[in-house]
Amino acid sequence: MSDEKPPTGKVILITGAGGGIGRGIAVEAAKAGAQVVVNDLGATLDGxxxxxxxxxxxxxxxxxxxxxxxxxGDDVSDPEGAQAMVRQAVDTFGRLDAVVNNAGILRDGFFHKMSYENFDAVVKVHLYGAFNVSRAAADVMRQQNSGSLIHMTSTSGLIGNLAQANYSAAKLGIAALSKSIALDLRRWNIRSNCIAPFAWSRMTSSIKVDGPEQQERVDRMKEMSPDKIAPLALYLASDDSAETTGQIFAVRNNEIFLMSQPRPSRSVHRGEGWTMASVRDQAIPALKSSYLPLDVSADVFSWDPV
Structure with a gap:
């Protein structure tokens, strides 16, 4: 990081900060002068x-x-645990300026083999965890009339990936949650944004390698340090980001992306209304050229990181 220290004096709570991306943000935040609550349940990859x-x-x-x-060491999936970590931040440092919702687990599996328990567990940590901690923090931030909530989403949810229905659903849900928070809390100067990180961490280390092409992808990911995520996260935690809210970013090595959000791409109109036959014969042929393919994240981010 540069000599600039925008988070100086800020109190930042980072979940899942015992390693990987969370640890990188925690260490850099402290170097920049922030007081840090390092949350980690101390769980295995599957929770x-x-x-x-x-x-x-x-x-x-x-x-x-x-x-x-x-x-x-509280559990983000437990509302009382989320309240306890926010309370600890305020009791220890007197306030809470930013939260980084980073905690997560993986229980990958193809949809037709996925159990309710594995779907539920992943959504509870990622989506419910982001809600629980943000909800607890919102009460403190509203009283302060300021704050920043930063959520880790994923291109697995924003774009798609194989064998990750639970993780993808949670991560896309986080993007919608963040937007709603940004809309609801802006009157108290509370911001909410997402980061989709590309980085080699304990979670990405579980990617199954089933051929040379997948091995090449994994080897490229190993070159992407989790520390690369920290500069954007700390910017979003700083007062300099006062006009940035409701956005979704991605970070891949030395690249920062602003991700699109769903908007209408094409429309058709029929004054007399639609029948199933006219939908088939007119609407779909007109719209079909704008269909999105069944991409996975690697198809969209198909070039080497820089």
């Missing part, structure tokens, strides 16, 4: 609780470099 040592390790790293941080 089984292990230990909260990961959060404490990051806190020790931050404190060893002269920063200020506290560890939190």
């Amino acid at each position: 089984q609780r292990e230990s909260s040592a990961a959060a404490q390790t990051v806190v020790a790293e931050i404190e060893g470099s002269g920063g200020q941080a506290v560890a939190n």
Whole structure:
């Protein structure tokens, strides 16, 4: 990061910050002068609780470099856990300026093989987790008349991916949640934005390699450091981003993208109304050229990262 330190004096809560992207944001936030609540449940990749040592390790790293941080081991999928981590931020540092909803788990599987339990668990951590923590933080931020909520979405939800119906549904849901938060809370100067990160982390390390093409993709991803996500996240947490809300960004190595949001792309009109036959013979032929293909994320981001 540069010598600029926009988050100086800010209190930032980062969920899932025991490793990967969350850790990178926490460490850089502390370097930039923020006081950080490092939340991590200490769970396995599929969400089984292990230990909260990961959060404490990051806190020790931050404190060893002269920063200020506290560890939190509460569960984002539990509303009371979300309230507890927000309360800890306020009790420890006196306020809460920004939240990074980064915590997540994976339980990949093709849709026809996916169990209710695996769908439910992933949605609970990603989507409900983002709601729970943001909802708890909103009460504090409304009293302060300021705040920034930053949510990790994914191109798996924004575009699509194989064998990730649970993860994709949660991540696209987060984008809609963020937009609603931005609309509802702007009167209190509370911003809400999304980041779709490309980075090699514990979650992406679970990608199955089933051929040379997939291996090549994984090898490229290994070159994308999770630390690359921090500059945009910290900008969104800073006062400099006061006019940025309701947006979806993606970060891939040294590239930052502003992602589109659904809008009408083409329309047809028939004064006398439609029948099934006229839909078949007129509407669909007119619209079909604008159909979107069944892309996956790698099809859309098909060039090498820079």
